[in-house]
Amino acid sequence: MGAADFCAKPIDLKVLKIILSRTFKIHKLEEENRQQQCRNYEKGKFCGMIGTSPIMQEIFRQFIHAGKTDYPVLLSGNTGTGKEIAARAIHSLSSRSEKSFITINCGAIPENLLESELFGHEKGSFTGATKRKIGKFEQADHGTIFLDEIGELPHTLQVKLLRVLQEGTIDRVGGNETIKLDIRIIAATNRNLEEETEKNRFREDLFYRLNVVPIHLPDLTKRPEDILLLAQDCLARESEKLQRRASFTPKALAALTAHPWPGNVRELQNRIKRALGSTQDKVITLTDLGFQQIDGKEENQTLSTLKQARDSAEYSAVCKALALSNNNISRAAKLLEISRPTLHDLIKKHGVATGKYNKT
Known part of the structure; x- marks a missing residue:
């Protein structure tokens, strides 16, 4: 003891x-x-x-x-x-x-x-x-x-x-x-x-x-009944830190439930934090969360910012490198011409689920 x-x-x-x-x-x-x-x-x-x-x-x-x-x-x-x-x-x-x-x-x-x-x-x-x-x-x-x-x-x-x-x-x-x-x-x-x-x-x-x-x-998809519970808890905690109140639109809630969440809880939290950081509105929408369509219709037509475009490119590049290297961090980093620590930072930043990708 x-x-x-x-x-x-x-x-x-x-x-x-x-x-x-x-x-x-x-x-x-x-x-x-x-x-x-x-x-x-x-x-x-x-x-x-x-x-x-x-x-x-x-x-x-x-x-x-x-x-x-x-x-x-x-x-x-x-x-x-x-x-x-x-x-x-x-x-x-x-x-x-x-x-x-x-x-x-x-x-x-x-x-x-x-x-x-x-x-x-x-x-x-x-x-x-x-x-x-x-x-x-x-x-x-x-x-x-x-x-x-x-x-x-x-x-x-x-x-x-x-x-x-x-x-x-x-x-x-x-x-x-x-x-x-x-x-x-x-x-x-x-x-x-x-x-x-x-x-x-x-x-x-x-x-x-x-x-x-x-x-x-x-994985989060193995416990779908927890998704909205986690989302609401994260939104409440982050809103309190920012000293503001926020809630999800019905379409945003539907999108949260339907999303496959390859990055699991980390990706869920990341999307909510980015939404709160990108808008001062009291209501978090579908597009605030980075979801473009639901039931074939866009909730809002918005132009992607340079940061959003860069994030999307980074995410795609990391996923492709991991797929080509069969999830070997060292080889994926070499393919991207970055260091292993930098690759780990990008994986964490974008909520990339390294275990999801296989060599094709």
Whole structure:
């Protein structure tokens, strides 16, 4: 559980009584918070996630069970399904909830810098290492580390991660000291790691070490009854930030329900934010959301702005590059003549579901 306080020697019984009382109150509040979250999932809201559909209710129950253990969790699902929010939910339901929650995207950091980001380095260990750096694993000690896009982790670092899972130790780059850590690992991927292991792209032993508690997050189209609930919640939250009131037209609501949502929840939120940013009207229309037609008729005839045209071109180029590269981020970035981090930014910006595209 970890230390909540300390008592110096010689022990003062009055001070000890105060410390014990305070510790019991902390644990009581933590337990009450977990129980409240458990009750909330029946109302459709759970640790920052929303869903009344049967599939999401079951996932919320899986989060509760995962929070009661310290086992590694492997979250799977396409881009935009909410894997990081899910990881935070599991952390908040665990005994580590008051400790650090550290995140790192394994695919967004250049390969030559990733080892140092994860494990840290000693001064002088390589050119530019002017001082010691504490890596993400050490920052997460006694807490939880979330490894997003774990399928992008290079083979050399897969070996080092396997050691963390097996022995609970790390070595900083250029260091001689073995550091013992107490961390919980939650990883996420939009790939099928079982297929990756069969193709020798991902270590089989690492996959089984991570896949102790597997949880799959469904595409938005798999839970259509949640779409309007998510849309209304997002609109209410964003409108409050902007200190204004807004609502959807009936046609906009119909379009939200009918759209296939390749970018899932992230795309839904992105469209609503862009709509609020592009109009001061109190009513969000079909075209505000970027939908041109419904039932063969346009709700409004509007000229695309230069930004809208550029966004459309970026989206199409990213989708085509991912299709041609069979979802390989490095190859897609080379095709587009941009860096991997820039490609990840574009994928996130446009809500591109990388798992949806296949080589043709």
